[in-house]
Amino acid sequence: MTTVAPAGSRVIFERPELLIDRSTHYCPGCGHGVVHRLIAEVLGELGLGSRTIAVAPVGCAVFAYDYIGVDFVEAPHGRAPAVATGIRRVRPDAFVLTYQGDGDLAAIGTAEIVHAAGRGELLTAVFVNNGIYGMTGGQMAPTTLLGQRSTSSPGGREAAFHGYPIPMTEMLAIMPGVAYAARGSVVDAPAIGRTKQYLRRACEVQLEGRGFAIVEVISNCPVGWGMTPTESIERLRDVVAKQYRPGVIVDRTGEG
């Protein structure tokens, strides 16, 4: 850290050591940067930076390795939980973290996430759900809400035509291998603070050897949603959070 506080003052906010000092490629207002920062803070506070092996997804967050200063492996689309399983099994001393978006985790990667959770793999999965395919230009995702417009549901998502949004984290939470599942949000500072606590707990669950842990973070995609950053945060608060309710979904560690 290079921050130097002038005499008589104290540092109350600084860049976490594991967050690389670099402008991100994310669009203005995007929530990924917030989630990256929280991960960097938690890994730093738990002293895990030197033994973390993280797995990057396909999608906007593939570049997570450019911003979070730990070892990374790039997974094929949706396969991060399988890649992480391989890492876990041969490197028992590593801290293993996956980072996936909703297209990656809830569409093409459903088999991999379900079975990693079913096996109770000692992994910490971060699932950023912004309800849309951002990188490819705003197509409908499995998590896209009913009525939501996207470039591949131009009239809005209709249950009879496109099917229903998939509540992935609730589905995963019913399995006994899942020790901890929670849903956070990037909507405002208190929500971000709670999300950090969920992430921290999900990391501790792995360190304690209790089983699979997942934190879904509902986030915004201003460009994909066709909104200003402010409008997208309002929608996240008023619409998305009503459907994907933040909170701890399951805690089988006996400490929740």
Next chain:
Amino acid sequence: MTTATIPPATLHHGHRVLMKGNEAMAEAAIRAGCDAYFGYPITPQAELLEWMARRMPEEGRPFVQAESELGAIDMALGAAATGARVLVSSSSPGISLMAEAMSYMAGAEIPMVLVNVMRGGPGLGGIGPSQADYFQATKGHGHGDYRVPVLAPSSIGEAMALMADAFELAERYRTPVFILADGTLGQAMEPVELHFREPARVADTWSVRGADGRQPRVVRSMHLEPEDLEQHNRHLQAKFAEISAREVRWAGENLEGADLVIVAYGTAARVARTAIARARAEGLRAGLFRPITLWPFPSAALAEVAARARGLLTVELSAGQMVEDVRLAVEGRTPVAFEGRTGGMIPTPGEVVEALHRLHAATTARPASATMEVRP
């Protein structure tokens, strides 16, 4: 179906034992220092997975039966990205699913050994022995400009020996390596003299194990800038050129004075050997050219052998795939005939002898010319 033939404790280096191919390959991988195995059941390679399910835990090493072939190979990708020596096995339809990760591993330069115990296709096809995945192994599988070394054993003993070589090649060149076997090699039992070998471990400078005390590393195949990606492709092509120059393997039998040369690998080479013995007894001067590396293909060596022969006969358990590389190798200077069966059928030695007689007749009726093409 568990058909373990032998308790592993009795498998000592130098002993001669009767073993099933799938189990022999599995044990050879364990003795070659395989750190982890990931698989998914499919006929005719299931005994390899079953052997690993029992043996890897005995050795204190990871075994995971994955949710799919996608899961299996991506677990392998993750494990191998940390520098572990990893084996994956499957059969043809499963290899198609694994093609995705093969491309990623070739791009990210991740070593791994992948056994394909080939069965008949296309589609679900059948479960009989086949060599119909030659194109896939040597020219295809995933997307992008890449090649991977392909080793083709023709006996169970050779398959065991090639396992250690495959890990060595994979690690030396940072590449996936195929062992291309077929259902016969996987399912058959034959006497093998056990020769186990564990290649030395070489410290690497690329794998990820946690950034402890150094700059973080990324194992990746993505290079979004066209200039960067072209540079990466040039690096890969230079590596493929080096493999092509240094790692070609083949074996010859009865090539001295041979007019007619059978080109065959794997189980087809076993049939060819029998056919050649019969043909020679019937007065034909026939020999065998057996590629062991299908990529890099022994083109130069074959061209040299072909220059002294009247004609070549390619024998395959396919509708004719390697024969294209044979024709490319001789560039029309030697007639090339083909004899093959598909769908799990194996050419009989009698069929191959007849094909040799046809080739003999066709190539002695008029002088072998630069443009002659002989087809059965």
